[in-house]
Amino acid sequence: MVLVEAIRQAFRTLRTEKLRSFLTMFGVLWGTASVVFLVSWGLGVQAMMEAGYSRAGKNLMQAWPGVIGEQFTPATDRRELWFTTADVTAVREQVRIIDAVAGEARMWSTVVFREKTFSTDVRGVEPAQTELRGVRMAAGRGISRADLDHRRRVAVLGTEARRRLLGARGGIGSWIRIKGQPFQVIGIHARVGTQLWRDQGEELDAQVWIPLTAFFAFGPRFGSDADIVNTILLRLRDRRDYDDAKREARAIIGRRLRVSATDEEAVRIASSLDQLRKLPLEQTSTVLLLLGTTTLLIGGIGILTMMLDSVQERRQEIGVRLAVGARRRDILGQFFLETFVMTALGGLAGIALGVAGCRVLASFETADLIPLPILRAEIVFIALGVMTGVGIASGIIPAWRAAKVDPSVTLRAE
Amino acid sequence: MSDAVIALQGITKRYASGRVRVEALRGIDLVIRSGEMVAIMGPSGSGKTTLMEILGCLLQPSEGQYRFKGRPIHQIPPDGLAALRGTELGFVFQSFNLLPRLTALENVELPLSYRGVTARERHARAHEALLRVGLAERLRHLPSELSGGERQRVAIARALINRPSLILADEPTGNLDSRTGEEIMALLHTLHGEGNTVVLVTHDTRIGDQVERRVAIRDGRIETDTRSP
Numbered sequence: 001m002v003l004v005e006a007i008r009q010a011f012r013t014l015r016t017e018k019l020r021s022f023l024t025m026f027g028v029l030w031g032t033a034s035v036v037f038l039v040s041w042g043l044g045v046q047a048m049m050e051a052g053y054s055r056a057g058k059n060l061m062q063a064w065p066g067v068i069g070e071q072f073t074p075a076t077d078r079r080e081l082w083f084t085t086a087d088v089t090a091v092r093e094q095v096r097i098i099d100a101v102a103g104e105a106r107m108w109s110t111v112v113f114r115e116k117t118f119s120t121d122v123r124g125v126e127p128a129q130t131e132l133r134g135v136r137m138a139a140g141r142g143i144s145r146a147d148l149d150h151r152r153r154v155a156v157l158g159t160e161a162r163r164r165l166l167g168a169r170g171g172i173g174s175w176i177r178i179k180g181q182p183f184q185v186i187g188i189h190a191r192v193g194t195q196l197w198r199d200q201g202e203e204l205d206a207q208v209w210i211p212l213t214a215f216f217a218f219g220p221r222f223g224s225d226a227d228i229v230n231t232i233l234l235r236l237r238d239r240r241d242y243d244d245a246k247r248e249a250r251a252i253i254g255r256r257l258r259v260s261a262t263d264e265e266a267v268r269i270a271s272s273l274d275q276l277r278k279l280p281l282e283q284t285s286t287v288l289l290l291l292g293t294t295t296l297l298i299g300g301i302g303i304l305t306m307m308l309d310s311v312q313e314r315r316q317e318i319g320v321r322l323a324v325g326a327r328r329r330d331i332l333g334q335f336f337l338e339t340f341v342m343t344a345l346g347g348l349a350g351i352a353l354g355v356a357g358c359r360v361l362a363s364f365e366t367a368d369l370i371p372l373p374i375l376r377a378e379i380v381f382i383a384l385g386v387m388t389g390v391g392i393a394s395g396i397i398p399a400w401r402a403a404k405v406d407p408s409v410t411l412r413a414e
Numbered sequence: 415m416s417d418a419v420i421a422l423q424g425i426t427k428r429y430a431s432g433r434v435r436v437e438a439l440r441g442i443d444l445v446i447r448s449g450e451m452v453a454i455m456g457p458s459g460s461g462k463t464t465l466m467e468i469l470g471c472l473l474q475p476s477e478g479q480y481r482f483k484g485r486p487i488h489q490i491p492p493d494g495l496a497a498l499r500g501t502e503l504g505f506v507f508q509s510f511n512l513l514p515r516l517t518a519l520e521n522v523e524l525p526l527s528y529r530g531v532t533a534r535e536r537h538a539r540a541h542e543a544l545l546r547v548g549l550a551e552r553l554r555h556l557p558s559e560l561s562g563g564e565r566q567r568v569a570i571a572r573a574l575i576n577r578p579s580l581i582l583a584d585e586p587t588g589n590l591d592s593r594t595g596e597e598i599m600a601l602l603h604t605l606h607g608e609g610n611t612v613v614l615v616t617h618d619t620r621i622g623d624q625v626e627r628r629v630a631i632r633d634g635r636i637e638t639d640t641r642s643p
């Protein structure tokens with residue numbers, strides 16, 4: 001009995017047993033749709049998490065000065081440490097694993113535009129920050145090397161800072177005052193969105209950036225004449241280098257500050273990668289895949305039981321087929337293919353539903369941090385694979401039962 | 415005379431259903447030659463259907479030897495038996511045994527579909543077979559849309575489709591009224607007249623008496639084997 005014949009037979013069964021077939025196929029349909037949807041959604045959650053955590057800067061770590069660790073000094077008054085621009089330059093020259101370095105200074109300050117006053121996080125930055133933080137310009141330009149060299153009083157605003165300070169009336173070219181000093185707005189950052197990780201301070205969207213040199217022009221900080229920066233930003237080429245990069249940064253900075261390379265209290269390093277690495281993202285994907293697969297398996301069991309019933313009801317038919325020349329293996333193939341065709345029809349419809357569902361949801365513009373499914377070709381192949389497995393598994397038992405029917409008994413039945 | 419299509423020697427069949435053992439056949443010796451028409455007669459429970467199932471290779475005898483056209487059946491592997499059923503034998507059952515979801519034409523085509531015959535040729539031959547049994551008008555009907563006599567004609571057409579060496583009919587008129595039964599018998603006689611070998615089971619002596627050779631069985635044994643001149 002050829003394939004075409006068996007497929008025709010399967011469709012005939014579907015037609016004559018519409019409701020029952022539909023209900024059983026629905027199980028497989030829902031199962032494959034679940035596999036596609038849940039796995040895509042898992043990717044979406046993962047991507048959302050990654051995006052949320054990298055909004056402070058992708059693969060970025062930050063070093064803060066601390067105090068010398070207890071076990072590294074006999075003194076009771078543990079030495080307080082600070083970073084200067086000279087340290088930043090030294091680090092920049094010596095790093096190997098780390099791929100980009102920038103110093104950053106910060107203060108909490110009132111910013112004034114006309115009659116409007118706004119307190120926010122003002123940062124002295126280098127040109128590299130725009131790239132290191134991964135912010136794009138919505139308008140104007142970022143802080144340039146020339147701005148630093150000439151200590152220009154220019155500022156770049158985050159969208160939130162712009163909204164609250166300038167409102168609808170001001171844009172590029174507006175003059176604002178920071179700590180009483182006039183600064184000209186030269187650029188506006190594109191919206192960054194909610195950050196799942198940030199350094200102490202405001203989110204990027206609420207920050208005001210000025211050239212690091214202009215920042216130092218406000219006067220000495222912490223009673224020191226040196227150009228003191230609060231943090232050193234260090235970017236990794238690859239997040240897998242994180243531990244090595246930390247060691248490298250501590251070694252270089254430690255040498256400069258004359259503290260031990262292993263003193264984690266003296267040179268404090270943190271990154272969004274700390275949190276991201278703790279998230280059970282891979283486990284979540286596995287759990288979602290298992291959930292979908294289980295749903296599909298239950299659908300497969302539905303088809304299995306329906307086909308077992310069907311074999312029982314059609315013993316007469318099997319007897320007739322054997323009497324007119326069918327081999328056992330023809331019967332086996334017929335029932336296997338019938339089951340498989342049903343599984344495949346339900347499964348393909350389920351994949352279509354899952355893909356459509358993902359597409360529709362992914363087309364929505366949503367607020368930050370609501371995961372949307374991310375559909376990949378591999379997911380469709382996974383679903384097809386699992387579906388094929390389920391189809392084969394639920395086809396074998398009924399087919400085997402069918403092939404064992406005794407024609408002499410069934411043909412006697414009136 | 416012509417060759418033996420069937421040669422049975424000491425055939426017995428025991429059924430073991432639960433603790434009860436039934437001896438349905440107890441030593442059957444029978445030779446049926448090509449072109450013969452034989453009526454197997456006997457009361458209900460005498461073993462007629464069991465004998466037919468053995469002749470049709472649907473059932474293995476417990477003992478004895480069955481040669482079909484000289485070949486011992488027990489030496490033929492399962493696939494060979496399936497092929498033999500499909501090409502050499504044509505079955506007609508008391509309860510018709512048509513597949514309810516297939517049309518008359520498709521039911522008749524069924525044996526050919528296991529022989530790898532193309533759809534086109536299947537159609538043509540099934541059409542021809544239905545024509546022979548006088549059912550050319552009912553090709554697209556489902557069994558449920560046909561009368562009992564018509565269903566049995568479809569079943570006979572299905573039995574004929576492979577031009578078998580032997581037609582086995584187990585009480586073909588058992589589920590029909592007497593007038594329709596006579597029509598079916600007339601059809602079987604016609605087929606016999608055309609040279610087909612026909613073995614027919616009946617417990618109705620009026621039907622049996624029309625047949626040239628009659629084998630009476632009782633309690634699984636052949637009682638008499640008579641031929642009309």
Ligand SMILES: Nc1ncnc2c1ncn2[C@@H]1O[C@H](COP(=O)(O)OP(=O)(O)O)[C@@H](O)[C@H]1O
Nearest residue numbers: 429431436438457458459460461462463464465
């Ligand atoms: N599958 C079976 N299991 C047990 N006993 C059976 C089976 N088939 C038939 N028999 C018994 O074998 C005997 C012959 O049955 P059967 O060949 O059907 O006779 P007939 O067709 O002449 O009525 C009966 O006693 C019947 O009960």
Ligand SMILES: [Mg+2]
Nearest residue numbers: 459462463464
């Ligand atoms: Mg009987």
